[in-house]
Amino acid sequence: MNAVKVCALAAVIVLSLGVAAARAERGFVMLASTIGPIDAGIVAALEDAFEAETGVRVRHVGAGTGEALKIAQGGEIDLVMVHAKALEEKFVAEGYGTQRIPLMYNDFVIVGPPADPARIRGMKSATQALTILAERAAPFVTRGDKSGTHVAEMELWNKSGVKPSGSWYKVYEKGNEGNGPTLRYTDASGAYTLIDRATYLSLKKEVKLEVLVEGDEALLNRISLIPVDQKRFPRVNAPDATRFVNWLTAPEKGQRIIAGFGVERYGSPLFFPDSVRWHQTNGK
Incomplete structure (x- = not known):
């Protein structure tokens, strides 16, 4: 269950x-x-x-x-x-x-592997970062559960004009258990994801993922x-x-x-x- x-x-x-x-x-x-x-x-x-x-x-x-x-x-x-x-x-x-x-x-951030193979680190636009992730087929994990986090992610994809699909876009089957499990799964997968900063900070010592994109007004989480x-x-x-x-x-x-x-x-x-x-x- x-x-x-x-x-x-x-x-x-x-x-x-x-x-x-x-x-x-x-x-x-x-x-x-x-x-x-x-x-x-x-x-x-x-x-x-x-x-x-x-x-x-x-x-x-x-x-x-x-x-x-x-x-x-x-x-x-x-x-x-x-x-x-x-x-x-x-x-x-x-x-x-x-x-x-x-x-x-608080706010959402885009996190990913320290090596950042998609090279999005420091980008000021979250939608631009997502566009590049899609173009480079960088592995991305989504909760896919119509939670607030998932809705916020989909709104950003819509703004970017990208409809994410394909093997690089992974729906975490246990995403409805929350952002904590999703972040751990993303870390284990060496992937990118959108997550709220509070969850990231609370688990920062447990994961290798780093904050790569932050500060965009579109990432505010009210x-x-x-x-x-x-x-x-x-x-x-x-x-x-x-x-x-x-x-x-x-x-x-x-x-x-x-x-x-x-x-x-x-x-x-x-x-x-x-x-x-x-x-x-x-x-x-």
Whole structure:
């Protein structure tokens, strides 16, 4: 059974063991989150800090953005944390979510072997780098799972005008397990891939891959919150989900934690605050 199915099944099992009853009362929020922030550790850090301050428990299930939104469409989730704008807008437009709320961002990078046989190192344009990878049939690994990372990758290919195909373009069969396994597989394959910087930094000591292309505006990875609509699913704990959202987006609360997360271990933050209130307060 793949990781996405395990995550979905875990959500069902947890709910059947009493979470459904807990959600009917104040004090419990169920979150469906994209896998990257979970693997980085920031989801647990935010949940724990919120619970310590408010007494409200938050628990999560993890899946790629597309699957996380599908899980939420079952009505057993109060809030989603995802990073694929087109899929998010569709989720809201179809009446499953109330609105997209900016939370934080990091960026994607293109990584590859230190020898960089395709010679893309230092390129400022991600689309140009992808075009060269395709022209030179350099091995490239894709998650291929409609996750936020996969959607971002496909958007870049579309901008480049290239439709990747052929033996050089490898769909990782376990890509839906997340960016961590995908990065390890890419490393073992001596290939290139698009990955979020947080995942790369967290696994940097375990892989030989190096960041070759970075800094392009097109590589920004914005992560949003979407409350599930209580009008559609009466079981949704909208009051506590809203309380959690307000806490996450408050400059002195969740945004402060985001701004400092990873600095001690990596020397720089893994994510950057992106809430409206954060920008209003900090003038950015």
